[in-house]
Amino acid sequence: MDKQPRLLSSKLFQKHRQVEVVLSRSVLYWKEIEKSRKRSSCTSRESETAHSHAVQVCEIVAVHKSEEDDQGDTKRGRLKKAKQQSQLYPHTFTVSYVRRTRQHQWRCSDVSFHCASQALCQQWIQVINEQLSLLTNRPKRLLVYINPYGGKQQGKRIYEQKVAPLFRRACISADVIVTECANHARDHLKTEANLDKYDGVVCVGGDGMFSEIVHGLVTRTQTDHGVDQSRADAELVPCSLRIGIIPAGSTDCICFGTVGTNDPVTSALHIIVGDSQPMDVCSVHHGDVFLRYSVSLLGYGFYGDVLTDSERKRWLGPARYDLSGVKTFLSHNYYEGTVSYLPTADGLGNPRDKVQCRSGCHICQHKHSSKDKQWEMSEEEEKSDKDRWSTIHGKFIAINAASMSCACPRSPKGLSPSAHLADGTTDLILVRKCSRLDFFRHLLRHTNKDDQFDHSFVEVHRVRTFRFQPFQKQLVSREDPSEPPKKKGFSPMCSGQTTCNYSKAHSSWSCDGEILKHAAIQVSGYDVNMVKIEIPDKHHLTRSNHKEKLAVSSNISQLLAGNSYSCYSGTTL
């Protein structure tokens, strides 16, 4: 039980049983009175906790006065008892709160308490509401963009049926814009949107839609502050609004990687309770042309080709990725080029250390502590020390830069399981030319527990910035020039051990699910905490962790407060 002073305590009825209800600053707690008395003779602590419940105040969605109901109890004896009680306790208030279910999913549950007097009922509602109003990280006004064509084209329905009712219950007002074309949301955010009115922006869609919103919001922030985005070394100004994601796309890897599940109700609840998680944003340039911001995956070669091919099959819905994946795998292209990168300083962990980024991750927190002189120095040293740049020239099947784990339901540990959400770095994964079978083995390891980096043809580096320059060639190169020219599309099947490789000159970069026009890029400015999304990385907590959190209530608020240490103290998105 919470050790904080009680704000309010009453004997009320809940489901026709008398309960003692107690509110402290951080916990709403209720305990069945009769049952615990009956069992007090056997002094069973378990029996008492089995009939007691605690809800963190920070996870209360709303409280409201409700009509008397019989709690759906239709048994005759109980109905009679219920009627008697409802005469004695005719005033009811209902608390809606977050209930954790399996696989990191959250649901909104209701508990109703019946009071003897209206004054007492009103007092409970008022005091709970007062406590909720102290939670300043909760959004009150949101700007919502819905992509009606993302994923299975269910964005509108998902929002209207699953999300809007929860926002209404939590008294969040939302201005909704259903996008009419690609980049509608981005351009609206860049120029038109009156952002002063809102506490956050919500996107209903997939990773591409999220990327659009990030792009629009970060660009707007830079424009408002006079920052020249075309300079790769420009110091970007953090956004003051937070971004929430309601998954309604095909992959939804950003949502999965931060919440642990792709579930619209869970995401809506995280938004309502004001959870946030800082995220790294990197800028992608081609020379002095600014291309895009990226928050999750930049992929050249295999992933770039899959995306390019899948865009032509958008009509297939999410299944297009499977088809394009198989086709690209069979094509087995490789690409020649030069990768240069600036590795991170020691102490930032490495991509194979098996340290998973969690809520309150010490590496990300350490990075955020700007008073840490040692850290600042090492960063300065990194910037100035030209000798630290490494260069690799080679033939690559895939070049991937993961700024987060990029976990998704198909690859639950992700492309780089130990990548951090907000440490200012990215994991650069180079998959060199190898046989189809070897590449298949590597891909397979994304879906099981084996280390996908434990192959001679794969290397991974934690980097602060990197460049890629494709090998300039006009013609298709093949290992054996005497081979006849290959047909477009599928390459001939070859035995697993042979390297039946050939290549077109360039692949494309897939940047958070969008295709970039240029193959030669510079990726830099891994600015920490450019964006705070409305969802925390709590999903690594086990069920027992959750129970512990309920028992030690104050830890929750500390944990959540620990998540909001960054660029903006109020209701940022």
Ligand SMILES: Nc1ncnc2c1ncn2[C@@H]1O[C@H](COP(=O)(O)OP(=O)(O)OP(=O)(O)O)[C@@H](O)[C@H]1O
């Ligand atoms: N009204 C619209 N019509 C056509 N395209 C749109 C519209 N609104 C947004 N888009 C574009 O649709 C693209 C894909 O959207 P989204 O990311 O939501 O779904 P997805 O590609 O199916 O999912 P994922 O990116 O998770 O795989 C985005 O690049 C976005 O710019």
